[in-house]
């Protein structure tokens with residue numbers, strides 16, 4: 001049942017509402033080290049939330065190295081560079097955060113996603129990742145991001 005990653009119908013239903021990650025790993029705009037954006041309202045137990053959730057779409061951003069701090073609305077977050085991003089075989093690969101990345105890795109390796117808290121995002125994995133990034137070398141590059 002769960003092999004319908006290329007099933008357009010399944011994907012369409014999910015596009016009705018956008019899902020927001022609670023935590024996003026970013027590059028600090030001041031020192032380029034790792035910064036974390038955490039949704040202001042969503043409690044730590046939550047990995048992601050849907051558009052209709054009562055949480056405001058506002059993230060507190062904090063650099064782990066320097067004193068950079070700010071709060072941004074979702075629409076304003078695009079100015080930041082994702083921390084977990086790299087080009088692999090001319091394909092742009094990225095993840096919101098480590099847990100998201102871990103789910104994608106499991107998917108690329110055909111591992112079971114049933115209990116994964118990011119499994120909802122499986123349908124958002126670009127088809128090109130599933131066709132181009134499953135080789136040993138590509139997976140190794142993605143695994144390197146896990147320890148970045």
Ligand SMILES: [Zn+2]
Nearest residue numbers: 028031063066
């Ligand atoms: Zn910084």
